[in-house]
Amino acid sequence: MPLQRVRHCLVLLVLLAFPASGCTELYLIFGPGGIFGPGGGGIGQSSSVNPTTQSTVITAPSYSVSQLDPVLEATAGAKVVVAADMDGDGMTDFVSGSDESQPIQIHQRTVPGVVFNTYSIAGGAPISRMIDLEIADFDQDGNPDVAVLIHDTGIIPVSAPVQGELRGAVVLLFAPPNPADNLFWTEVTINATFIIPSTEAGMTDFTVADVDGLNGPDIILASNEVSTPSPISSLRLYPNPGPALARTGAAWIQATVELDAAPVQTVESADIDGDMDIDVVATFPTAKSFNTRWLRNPLVESGAGAVTAAPWARSFVGQQQDGGDFIDLGDIDGDGDIDVAVGSMTDSLVQWFENPGLGTVQVQTFPWRVFNIGTLQPGVVFNQIQLVDLNLDGQLDVYGTASGNMVGFQPGSDLFNFWNAFSIVGTNPVAVIGRTAFSDVNGDGLLDIIAPLDRDGLVQDQILIFTRVSP
Numbered sequence: 001m002p003l004q005r006v007r008h009c010l011v012l013l014v015l016l017a018f019p020a021s022g023c024t025e026l027y028l029i030f031g032p033g034g035i036f037g038p039g040g041g042g043i044g045q046s047s048s049v050n051p052t053t054q055s056t057v058i059t060a061p062s063y064s065v066s067q068l069d070p071v072l073e074a075t076a077g078a079k080v081v082v083a084a085d086m087d088g089d090g091m092t093d094f095v096s097g098s099d100e101s102q103p104i105q106i107h108q109r110t111v112p113g114v115v116f117n118t119y120s121i122a123g124g125a126p127i128s129r130m131i132d133l134e135i136a137d138f139d140q141d142g143n144p145d146v147a148v149l150i151h152d153t154g155i156i157p158v159s160a161p162v163q164g165e166l167r168g169a170v171v172l173l174f175a176p177p178n179p180a181d182n183l184f185w186t187e188v189t190i191n192a193t194f195i196i197p198s199t200e201a202g203m204t205d206f207t208v209a210d211v212d213g214l215n216g217p218d219i220i221l222a223s224n225e226v227s228t229p230s231p232i233s234s235l236r237l238y239p240n241p242g243p244a245l246a247r248t249g250a251a252w253i254q255a256t257v258e259l260d261a262a263p264v265q266t267v268e269s270a271d272i273d274g275d276m277d278i279d280v281v282a283t284f285p286t287a288k289s290f291n292t293r294w295l296r297n298p299l300v301e302s303g304a305g306a307v308t309a310a311p312w313a314r315s316f317v318g319q320q321q322d323g324g325d326f327i328d329l330g331d332i333d334g335d336g337d338i339d340v341a342v343g344s345m346t347d348s349l350v351q352w353f354e355n356p357g358l359g360t361v362q363v364q365t366f367p368w369r370v371f372n373i374g375t376l377q378p379g380v381v382f383n384q385i386q387l388v389d390l391n392l393d394g395q396l397d398v399y400g401t402a403s404g405n406m407v408g409f410q411p412g413s414d415l416f417n418f419w420n421a422f423s424i425v426g427t428n429p430v431a432v433i434g435r436t437a438f439s440d441v442n443g444d445g446l447l448d449i450i451a452p453l454d455r456d457g458l459v460q461d462q463i464l465i466f467t468r469v470s471p
Helices: 304-309
Strands: 063-067 078-084 093-098 103-111 115-123 129-136 145-152 169-174 186-189 198-209 218-225 232-238 255-260 266-270 279-283 292-296 313-318 326-330 339-344 349-354 369-375 382-388 397-402 405-410 420-427 437-439 448-454 462-468
Touching: 078 129, 078 437, 078 448, 078 462, 093 129, 093 448, 115 145, 115 169, 129 198, 145 198, 169 198, 218 266, 255 279, 255 292, 255 304, 266 326, 279 326, 292 339, 313 339, 326 382, 339 382, 369 405
Parallel strands: 198 266
Antiparallel strands: 063 462, 078 093, 093 103, 103 115, 129 145, 145 169, 169 186, 198 218, 218 232, 232 255, 266 279, 279 292, 292 313, 326 339, 339 349, 349 369, 382 397, 397 405, 405 420, 437 448, 448 462
16 A cells, blocks of 8 residues: 655744645735624613623644645545544544545554555445445444445435435445555445435535444434425434444435434434433424424333434524524533533524533423634635644633634633634635544644545545644
């Protein structure tokens, strides 16, 4: 396998562009920038009441930049990168997916630091226009496997009434004992392809978790589907059939977590009510109510049979009107329960919803308390948010990408008011920054950012490591 070639462009200036040696141009912006909305604000000279303030824009940390993927165009259409120890050597590797050149790649660390071998393990229909990856040991053999969510397989249904409709899929890639034996990975398409022909929205997201307490990790799929008399949106559960059958696609039998008419966008999983089973949180942005909701897993109360018997009970997180596009879950306020961060594309706004507490959330029927995190200028559109402790101070921050920019929001002295905002990277030409991974790549105790960049065409896409060089 060819050894990864690494190119470094050291951050030296307040506004830095890559030199003309072939590095893609980036702008690393430290300090106040124009991406954030106007600060402060009152409601008039005669009033003594002010609305909540806007974010304070603070100086961003410094990063140096290197390239994770080889200097060739295997990563055209770079969409997602996930951190995982794929070979069990104690060092973090990365798995990526690209939807134009269509490979699933492993970037295997060869020595501590930023040296990687990159090789492809799958690709081509049905892995065509892929949109997400998850890593889990689906067959319980001790080797991490890869699940791939595909928006468009390129395979057109031929049976009425769905002829010509878009078809998505979930493909599982089962690892050999040595993941570098890239010809020995086993590809399995689970039942989702054949049971759920999709509308143009199609399959939008998935999450992996053991929700039934049996056989290891299961798959929960967000799917917008063709139906009669009208389309429906759903959260579909595919329970893991166990080690002996995990590599048999037909053994992954569909169950239903949620059905609705409004399109579903994003799904995540966590134990929301503290009862020791895994619940699901999802967004339905255009729903007139409950557009951010959690679906309560019945496992503990009613047993494994109830998990697949019927849709789960629906509970209210909150309503982010005309929004609720992207979510992430985590203990934002440090009180021991799981809160929900929500990003709105329409309003360029990130908010967080406070879990009312493990003794209350199971019975509360009205919205959770909601607080602002930060806004961007109108027209700057979020395409992801993640809760991550960027400065490793023990408190979750928000990482977001929007209109070719990476931004961060850091809690200030008051979690319940706007947070401190900072701009990390602006891309030029503008890139869509896909699902991002985080890891201390060089072992210096600082958290680094690993991001896929997708631009128009096939020749300027990359997966870059932003190595943090200042606290």
